[in-house]
Amino acid sequence: MSKPKKKKKQQSGWTITGMIRITHWLPGWFIRSLSRMTAYANFLLDWRTTKVMRKNFQMCYPDLDEAAINVKLKNSIRHNSCLTKEFATAWLGGRSQIANMFDQVEGSALIDNILDEKKPLIMAVPHIGNWEFFWHWLQFNYRIIGMYQPAKYYGVEKLVLDARQRFGGQVFPTDTKGIMNLFRALKQGKIMMILPDQVPRMGAGIYSPLFGHQAYTMTLLHKMLNKTGAEMLFGCCLRNSNQSGFNVHIEAPSFEIRNRNVEDFNADMNRQLESIINRWPNQYQWTYKRFKRQPEGNDPYSFK
Template identity: 30%
Template structure:
């Protein structure tokens, strides 16, 4: 059923202009916010943890906008994949700091590109795969039918897709030797034993160490990137930013630098970050997402 709905969303949303798709997403997001207690709770928890300087009204506004933007990312897929899968450039309104990418590529060592769950990373992936030899590391969804669809659409522009497992690490190292641009989503919470805790918006976040270990081992240039949604006109702006040289230090220092770089990217468009994700569910103390039952009496 989930695979059928996913396929249906892709087909239907490819039939309309991007502005119409986004309006429809806004309507769905309003329903989602109202009736999805679970996701509302996760989003509110993340916003409260990461933006304590905001009052409750400001936090609610950001949380609602986050649900809207995250829903929009889903409903943009048909337009992006089916209409622009082999040429995403018509949707790109502007590219910020493009010279950072070209300077990194010019070093001839390949490039490690950190693309957090910000804006629409499918747009970024298609843009990069058409630009340069591009490989991306991904975590396969549980539904094999959905994985097949994603693999097909992401591969339209020639992206080399590498699964996030033990063999995937070896493939990344080989691709870097072939001077590939490697895209990794660095803010997915890893399994226990595959990361370290580092500050993220003032909160300890269990963060993958894989990215940092590859950077330290290869000394490959590292940059940040995101495709941020624009509305007038409807499209996207690509942002590139450099990462501190601390990324090449010991694992704890490197992961802290990575999270700081992600945090700086999120500041570009906070509502377009995936605050609907349980980023802090692994903690040394209490799970912040756990709903405490009311005391009897």
């Protein structure tokens, strides 16, 4: 990378981290209101983010008419507008500030039972509610590990990495050495958190059905379960009804996770992800281009 480009990226990183710090300092009501106004402007002007959300709703809920999709869009915007302040708090907040945001926990006995049996555990946490807060809840209560992909800007990467390891968690890069360290840490009895609905790099996934469409889905989770003998649970951290705090939800897989081919495993995993999303559709990250990689090479998010 040339020196001017490197300097520009450093300056952009400082700007972004500065904005995150200001967001953390400003009152929550102000940031949420500002985020909501920006999101609604995006909706009214039908900018790219709204187009992505609309396309996702059209693909996942083909029976809905335009009016019903607009209702879903507005509900999703209301929840997405919370993320800006929430991420700033997750990355810069203190332990007591974050711990006080958890209201209820459902299903933690499932984790404790697995750990009592001295088995490794993988928590599959989709992009619903706030996954950064779920990571913190795990940090506060268990020995946990996870993966990270290097951020585009150094300052942002350092901020996020520091946050994810501040309360005892440990993260590894998604390279060969990092994956080996993950396997080793899992076998030592630590809990691994993974985002199962993330689009993997080419060669690291297969096409599996999700809401009736082909979605490029990771094979790493299936591989780790079978090579380490780990158990698996699903989890999410959901905003409560008045959006003043979070409820942690944990559930067991509704399918057999062991001794199966990856095609059947991924199909069943995506089916359970559908169930989770359908229970709390307003809190899913519909702005994510989940179907961007298609078998035919077309991109459903190529808007004119």
